[in-house]
Amino acid sequence: MVAIPKESWTGKIKEVVFGATADEGGTRDRRLLLGGETTLPFLSFEGRVSRPVIGMEVIDTVGEDYPHMIIDEFGDLIRDPVAWAHACVYTYGADFICLKLLSTNPEEDNVSAEDAAALVSTMLVQVKAPLIIQGSGDYEKDARVMELCGNAAKGERCLLAKAEQDNYKSIAVAATASGHVIVAFSNIDVNIAKQINIMLTEFGVPLDDIVIDPLMAGIGFGVEYAYSAMERIKLAALTGDKMLQCPMIADITTAWSAKEAYRADAKLGDEKERAVFWEVASALAALMSGANAIILRHPRSVAITRKVVDELMG
Amino acid sequence: MAMPMTALDIFKLLAKKNCGECGVPTCLAFAMMLANKQTELSKCPYVSPEASQQLESTSLPPMRTVTIGDFDIGGETELFRHDKKFINQTAYAVVIEDRLDNAAIIERAKKFDAMKFERIGIISGVDSIAIKSTGHAQRFAEAVQLVQDNSALPFVLMSNDPQVIEAGLKLVSKAKPLIYSGTVHNCAAMAKLAKQYACPLAISSDDVDELIELSEVAKSEGVDDVVLDLNLGNQTLHNVLEWLTVLRRLSVRKLFRPLGYPIMINLDNGADIEAQAVTAAIGTMKYASLIIFGDLDPARLYPLATLRTNIYTDPQALIQVNPGLYEIGKPNRRSPVIVTANFSLTYFTVASDIEASKVPAYLLVVDTEGLSVMTAFAADKFTPETIAEALEQSKVADKVDHRKLTIPGMIAMMKMKLEDLTGWEVIVGVKDSSGLPKYLKEIAKG
Numbered sequence: 001m002v003a004i005p006k007e008s009w010t011g012k013i014k015e016v017v018f019g020a021t022a023d024e025g026g027t028r029d030r031r032l033l034l035g036g037e038t039t040l041p042f043l044s045f046e047g048r049v050s051r052p053v054i055g056m057e058v059i060d061t062v063g064e065d066y067p068h069m070i071i072d073e074f075g076d077l078i079r080d081p082v083a084w085a086h087a088c089v090y091t092y093g094a095d096f097i098c099l100k101l102l103s104t105n106p107e108e109d110n111v112s113a114e115d116a117a118a119l120v121s122t123m124l125v126q127v128k129a130p131l132i133i134q135g136s137g138d139y140e141k142d143a144r145v146m147e148l149c150g151n152a153a154k155g156e157r158c159l160l161a162k163a164e165q166d167n168y169k170s171i172a173v174a175a176t177a178s179g180h181v182i183v184a185f186s187n188i189d190v191n192i193a194k195q196i197n198i199m200l201t202e203f204g205v206p207l208d209d210i211v212i213d214p215l216m217a218g219i220g221f222g223v224e225y226a227y228s229a230m231e232r233i234k235l236a237a238l239t240g241d242k243m244l245q246c247p248m249i250a251d252i253t254t255a256w257s258a259k260e261a262y263r264a265d266a267k268l269g270d271e272k273e274r275a276v277f278w279e280v281a282s283a284l285a286a287l288m289s290g291a292n293a294i295i296l297r298h299p300r301s302v303a304i305t306r307k308v309v310d311e312l313m314g
Numbered sequence: 315m316a317m318p319m320t321a322l323d324i325f326k327l328l329a330k331k332n333c334g335e336c337g338v339p340t341c342l343a344f345a346m347m348l349a350n351k352q353t354e355l356s357k358c359p360y361v362s363p364e365a366s367q368q369l370e371s372t373s374l375p376p377m378r379t380v381t382i383g384d385f386d387i388g389g390e391t392e393l394f395r396h397d398k399k400f401i402n403q404t405a406y407a408v409v410i411e412d413r414l415d416n417a418a419i420i421e422r423a424k425k426f427d428a429m430k431f432e433r434i435g436i437i438s439g440v441d442s443i444a445i446k447s448t449g450h451a452q453r454f455a456e457a458v459q460l461v462q463d464n465s466a467l468p469f470v471l472m473s474n475d476p477q478v479i480e481a482g483l484k485l486v487s488k489a490k491p492l493i494y495s496g497t498v499h500n501c502a503a504m505a506k507l508a509k510q511y512a513c514p515l516a517i518s519s520d521d522v523d524e525l526i527e528l529s530e531v532a533k534s535e536g537v538d539d540v541v542l543d544l545n546l547g548n549q550t551l552h553n554v555l556e557w558l559t560v561l562r563r564l565s566v567r568k569l570f571r572p573l574g575y576p577i578m579i580n581l582d583n584g585a586d587i588e589a590q591a592v593t594a595a596i597g598t599m600k601y602a603s604l605i606i607f608g609d610l611d612p613a614r615l616y617p618l619a620t621l622r623t624n625i626y627t628d629p630q631a632l633i634q635v636n637p638g639l640y641e642i643g644k645p646n647r648r649s650p651v652i653v654t655a656n657f658s659l660t661y662f663t664v665a666s667d668i669e670a671s672k673v674p675a676y677l678l679v680v681d682t683e684g685l686s687v688m689t690a691f692a693a694d695k696f697t698p699e700t701i702a703e704a705l706e707q708s709k710v711a712d713k714v715d716h717r718k719l720t721i722p723g724m725i726a727m728m729k730m731k732l733e734d735l736t737g738w739e740v741i742v743g744v745k746d747s748s749g750l751p752k753y754l755k756e757i758a759k760g
Contacts, residue, residue, distance in 0.1 A: 001523055002570065005563040042555055065670045107752055137748075219617060220433070221666075222659050224624040227599070228396040235394070257666050260433075261617070268431065269613030277588070278617045281595045285621065288599045308592055314552030 006046035009238035012038045013050070013292070014208055014245050016181055018096065019130025020157040028156060029128035032095055034211060034292045035247030040234065041290055042312045050247075051313055053293045054306055055096035055132065056088035057253050060111070060119060061103035069262050069275055070297055081119060082126045089129040092299040093306065098132040098161075098251070099123060104145050105136035113141070117148035124153055132183070132295075134161040143170035150174040159183050159249075162213055165196055172205050183249060185213045188222070188229045190236070190244075197243045210246045211293070218255030218282040226250075227289045234290035247292035255282035256297060276300045284308065319369070321349040327369055329360035376566040378575050380514045380539045380603075382492045383468020385441055387541070387603040388576030391566055396629050402576075403626040404598045406615070407442035407470050407606045409582045412450075412457035419460045427465035431616055434635055434658070438619035444470035444494070444606045446582065451481035458482045462489075470494050470516075470606060472582075476503040487511035492604075494518075494580075495543055501528045505535035514539035516578060522557075529572040540575045541604060547580040547593070554579065554593060558601040576603030587611055591618060598622050633658040637681035639708040640665065643674030647715045650675045650757055652743065652750075653701055654722065655682040655690050663747045671751035673758045676713065680704040687722045698731040705736055 015036035020026025032053045039047030058081050062071065070078070077084045081099065088094040101116045103109040120133060133149045135142030146160050147170070155178070162185035163171040175182045184200060186192040193214050200210055214233055217226040230248055237245040255261060255278050260268070262275035279301040286294050287309070296302050325345035336357040338344040347353040348369070355361060355369050379389030379402065389401045410422045423443060430439025443461050447454040454473065461469070462485065469491035471482040479493055495516040496504035508515035515537050517528040525544055532540050542561065546554045561577050564570040579602050581590040587607075591614035594605045598621055627633060637656045642665055654664045656679045668675050680701055682690035690696035705711075705719065717738045721728070723745035732740045744753045 002526060002564065002573070004560055005568055040559075042552060043559060044552070045556055045560075065672070219624055220620045221662055222624075223621065224395070224627055224629070225659070227625070228394075228629055231394055232396055257662075259666075259669065267612065268616045269611050271613075273588075273611070273613035274616060277591060277614050280592065281617045281621050284592065284595045285599060285625075288596065304588065304592070308551060311551040312555065314550060 004045065007039065009039055009047065011238045011240045011242075011245055012036075013234075013237055013247055015050075016208060016211055016247050017157060018053075018159060018181060018211075018293070020155055020179075024157065026156045027124065027128065028130050030095075030130065031157070032130055032293075034249075039238065041287060042314075044314060049313065050292060052287055052291055052309055053095040054302055054309065055098050055293060055295045056085075056092065056094040056299075056302060057098050057100060057251075057295050057297050058085045058088060059100045059102055060116070061109060063102070063108075067256050067262055067275075067297075069272065070256075073299060082123050085123060085127045088299075089127050092302050094129060094302060096130040096132065096293070097123070097127060098134060098295045100134045101145055101149070102136050104141055105138050106141055107138070108136070113144040113148045116145050117152040120149045121152045124156060130158065131156065132159040132161055134183075137162075139164075139167040139170070142167060143174075146171050146174035147177075150178040150180055153180070154178040157181060159211060161185070163196065163200065165192065165199070168196060168200055169203060172200055172203050175209065176205065181209050181211055183211050183213045184246070186215065188215050188217065188225045190214075190229055190232045193229075193233055194236075194241070194243050197246065201243070207242070207246055212244070212246045212248045213251070214248060216250035216252055216254055216282070216286050216291070218252065218258055218261070219278060219285065220258045220260060221254065223282060223285050227285050230286065230289035230291065248290055249293040249295070250283075250286035250291035251295045252279055252283045252286060252301075253295060253297045255279045276304070280304050280308075287312070319349065321346040324348050324369060327361075327365035328358065329362070331360055333360070335359055374571070374574065376569055376574055378538065378540070380541055380576055381490055382442060382470070382514055382604075383490050385468065390562070390576075390601075390603070393562060393566060395625060399628040399630070400626050402603065403622050404594075404602055405441040405604045406439075406594070406610070406618070407444045407604065408440055408610050409444045409446050409472070409606060409608050410457070410461060411446045411448065412453050413448045416456075416460055419457055420464050423461045423464040426610070427467055429610070429612060429615055431612075431619060433620060433623070436623055438623055439615060440467065440610065442468045442470055442492075444472050444582070445482065447473035447475070447478045449473070449475060449478065451475070451478045454478045455481040455485060458485050462486055474500060476500055476507055479504065480507055483507060483511045483513065487513055490514065492516055492541060494606075496528055496532065498524055498528065501531045502535060505532045505537045508532070508537045508539070509535055514541060516541040516543050518543040518545060520545045526572040529575070533572075542573060542575050542577050543580060544577070545580070547583050547606075551593060551596060555596060555600055558597065562601040577601060578604035578606065580606045582606055582608035584608065587614055590614075594618055595621060599625055631684075634684035635661045635679060637679050637704060639710055640677040640679060641674075642668040642677050643672070645674040645676050645713075647713065649673075649714060650720055650754065651678060651710055651714060651718065652676070652720045653678045653680060653704075655680060655685060655687045655696055657682065657684050657686040657690075660686045660747075664750065667747045667750035668754065671754035673754035675754065676710050678704055678708055678710060678719075688724055691725050696725065698728045698735050701728075701732055702735040705738070
């Protein structure tokens with residue numbers, strides 16, 4: 001008998017609770033556990049593994065550059081974020097929703113933080129899955145949006161996204177005031193991922209309230225950098241780097257940045273099949289490199305990826 | 315990880331005769347060359363069998379490189395690509411069964427031969443055709459001939475019957491097909507064929523210990539080029555990932571010789587194309603060197619081949635796009651001309667942000683040796699001179715009526731110098747590419 005080589009890692013990924021049910025003072029219909037593993041993804045023969053969760057993207061106002069393939073898929077729902085999210089959870093089985101409040105951007109529609117918070121409130125009533133509240137990326141506006149939206153979702157243990165080096169304080173304040181988790185964003189850079197966690201903890205945020213977003217890039221668009229950054233973060237965590245022992249989230253919708261994924265081109269095969277597999281393959285890269293939560297766009301990608309995760313969990 | 319032997323360790327095991335028959339004057343010099351893998355132990359006529367055994371186990375690479383036709387698989391040394399480049403990318407083969415009629419065989423051979431794509435200068439696609447026998451040597455030979463006549467791709471010859479395999483080998487052994495496969499029932503006979511025709515041999519078993527025995531059978535028959543098949547194609551994804559990881563660790567970390575060969579997955583199991591493609595994507599990232607598909611279409615192969623190219627790039631090398639003038643959208647004579655660096659992530663980001671703006675533009679990609687804008691600027695690779703030269707070479711002046719050049723906001727300081735050199739009006743653009751859509755829309759409005 002050949003001896004099966006097993007690694008015994010010294011570190012463990014923290015288990016972050018995402019979503020609060022009635023027991024925890026929230027109104028979500030489920031709580032998701034992100035992380036908690038003691039080895040690399042799905043290698044249950046040598047340690048504890050954790051099931052990655054699959055969420056779907058919902059955007060408050062879809063821009064004109066949004067892929068038509070997705071607009072066609074959801075039809076009129078895409079103009080109504082609550083109905084869209086409802087379908088994601090109750091028709092397509094998303095574990096959670098990532099609500100992107102892009103229209104709050106002062107350079108776009110400049111929707112007010114109050115209106116964004118009203119949308120979050122309605123969303124929480126209509127859709128009971130855990131929620132990520134993501135700002136537009138405008139630091140100044142996001143501070144206000146996160147404050148009001150976080151408050152509207154008080155006690156629901158949402159994820160607030162994204163805390164970066166230059167705006168982490170405002171996100172951290174909003175999250176701690178209302179009991180949410182922080183998504184700490186870094187741009188495919190292990191050192192910055194660690195740095196931002198150090199800054200957040202120095203600011204008083206416990207590591208149990210942090211999820212790392214190391215920026216997932218889709219295939220053909222730098223997936224190899226993202227893959228290696230995530231793998232390095234996970235390995236550093238498993239070998240004892242406490243500051244990186246937070247679960248990771250990967251937004252796979254970046255896969256749609258590659259127009260080649262879905263433009264009509266007979267030589268590249270049916271564009272619908274190609275687009276879905278492009279997203280699925282990008283999701284697999286995130287899962288293989290250690291993502292604990294992924295965000296997808298196409299309902300079929302969700303169905304396929306869920307089946308794959310079931311099988312990988314064994 | 316087992317440490318490689320130093321020259322001194324090796325020297326201690328040599329005969330120390332300094333005879334020079336190996337072509338090197340002293341045994342120490344020979345030992346140094348061995349340690350650097352610049353020579354082979356077999357060149358020493360006086361090495362003892364014990365020393366030979368000890369040296370062989372440390373001087374061999376952890377995983378053998380196996381050549382099938384015109385490509386190599388295996389030769390891997392790492393578990394994680396950030397440590398060092400994965401060496402030989404996962405090869406993709408697709409099955410053609412000899413029970414198909416001739417027209418169908420020809421059609422599939424042509425289809426898979428043509429199923430390749432060029433993407434940023436790299437051509438990637440189907441690497442091999444696996445011809446699968448229904449058990450009749452003559453029909454198999456016909457099928458092999460048909461495929462050979464209609465495709466330039468290397469072969470995998472699939473049968474459990476050595477006679478069938480030999481019928482194929484007689485036709486195409488010079489093309490170094492992979493013999494698939496030696497099993498517990500036929501391994502010695504298959505290994506003899508592999509030796510006789512100098513072709514690589516795949517060995518198959520569900521059981522890892524049995525696979526080790528087969529590997530020893532192949533070795534005892536003098537076959538060095540072996541590919542391992544643990545019948546993972548019929549396993550759950552959980553087991554596929556676990557076994558691929560275990561086998562890779564055994565070869566590159568434990569230097570376990572009987573399994574020091576590339577691993578393959580045979581997906582010709584009746585699963586739909588999508589399920590096969592999912593397994594293949596996982597296998598491409600996690601340690602499969604060869605994947606045989608029952609079937610494959612461009613909609614799955616194009617993303618897979620892209621993923622494969624990405625995963626097998628050298629993490630230490632910067633990824634570059636070819637310098638030159640790129641058209642984003644359909645630019646006309648009034649479209650803006652925008653300058654950027656040739657680091658691939660920079661290019662992709664800028665190109666995608668221009669595309670998002672819906673404002674067609676010329677993107678002038680300057681050769682910054684793969685460095686991003688600020689790094690290249692700091693390293694003197696992105697200077698008024700290099701930009702002026704790129705502008706000149708691009709001949710974009712013939713394509714637009716204006717003389718306005720937009721440079722990245724981060725290098726605003728070179729505006730004057732660049733204007734002097736080119737005679738163009740230099741516009742300082744946005745500092746971050748994400749601001750491009752807004753910026754371009756404003757430009758378009760005038």
